Amino acid sequence: MDTVSAQPGNPYAAAAVPATRFDIYxxxxxxxxxxxxxxxxxxxxxxxxxxxxxxxxxxxxxxxxxxxxxxxxxxxxxxxxxxxxxxxxxxxxxxxxxxxxxxxxxxxxxxxxxxxxxxxxxxxxxxxxxxxxxxxxxxxxxxxxxxxxxxxxxxxxxxxxxxxxxxxxxxxxxxIPPQEMALVLRWMAMALSVPELAILFAELRAKAPPQAVEALLGVVREPVPAPRWARLAMAIGRQP
Ligand SMILES: [Fe+2]
Structure with a gap:
């Protein structure tokens, strides 16, 4: 991380530096x-x-x-x-x-x-x-x-x-209550890349029961165009 460009007064800096650490944001x-x-x-x-x-x-x-x-x-x-x-x-x-x-x-x-x-x-x-x-x-x-x-x-x-x-x-x-989680996931479905969504669902599958993951996949599927859904389904090992 460039310590000068990461100062709060310089909001344009460091955007291109890929995070090699866990990025909570x-x-x-x-x-x-x-x-x-x-x-x-x-x-x-x-x-x-x-x-x-x-x-x-x-x-x-x-x-x-x-x-x-x-x-x-x-x-x-x-x-x-x-x-x-x-x-x-x-x-x-x-x-x-x-x-x-x-x-x-x-x-x-x-x-x-x-x-x-x-x-x-x-x-x-x-x-x-x-x-x-x-x-x-x-x-x-x-x-x-x-x-x-x-x-x-x-x-x-x-x-x-x-x-x-x-x-x-x-x-x-x-x-975070389930309703808020579902709302945020709906916007993540459009905002994240397919590989990022695949990471997210791998984490969810590791923690949540299968029915809960299926319900969240339903939330994601609704706003996502068919070609994007097909790529996501392939990335998470599921039938489109
Ligand atoms: Fe903030």
Whole structure:
């Protein structure tokens, strides 16, 4: 890791350096990027006069915001706590970012709620406000995640062995309810490469009962185009 380019002030650096260590962020962050991009696009493409589409998009915005609030909590409780335990102040920058993210999430929830119940003459302006504010929030999150994947990963790798990081990840995953797991997996199905999904399912098969793995495969299959599903099925040794 280039220690200069991994500084939090340089979010563009180190993206091309492949991780040879366990990367606690990469799968979930790919899923969240996909969920955020899709949601911004959905708000932009919404016909505000269509009540069904407006309700559906507001539901998606609220689900995204709830997911991101949970994600901040998971990172605070497990990852930042681990960094701070061995390097006091080591997670200060991203901890401060998280305070701002929680405020932004609450404001965006208010905006989505206002759009949902707006009078016809106000809907277009409220939708455009939400679109722009959500896009700014996503932009800030993209830069923040880059700092986590460079600066925070560098700290984790300096402070912990991989078996300790895997154990930390296991403890974090054990707190995630099945419904949230299924939601995240749905976005991972689109956001991860087929080899990455194969790794994920190999891990799931090693831990979860076959019926639970089948149910999760069903979650993955639904949003995935047929050719991608065929490649994934082959990679995990299953009939397409
Ligand atoms: Fe974060």
């Amino acid at each position: 990469v799968f979930i962050h790919k899923a969240l990027r996909e969920f955020m991009h899709h949601t911004v696009a959905a708000v932009g493409a919404m016909d505000v006069a269509d009540a069904g589409e407006r309700a559906e998009v507001c539901d998606q915005v609220e689900l995204l915001l709830a997911t991101l609030r949970g994600h901040v909590q998971h990172e605070n409780d497990f990852i930042h706590t681990a960094i701070e335990a061995r390097r006091p102040g080591g997670a200060a920058d991203t901890t401060e970012d998280h305070v701002g993210h929680l405020e932004a999430i609450a404001n965006l929830e208010d905006e989505a709620h206002a759009l949902r119940s707006a009078a016809p003459g106000q809907r277009a302006a409220l939708a455009l406000r939400l679109y722009r504010h959500l896009a700014v929030f996503v932009g800030e999150n993209l830069l923040h995640m880059q700092v986590e994947e460079t600066h925070n990963n560098a700290a984790l790798w300096a402070l912990y062995r991989d078996d300790e990081l895997l154990e930390l990840h296991e403890r974090l995953m054990a707190t």
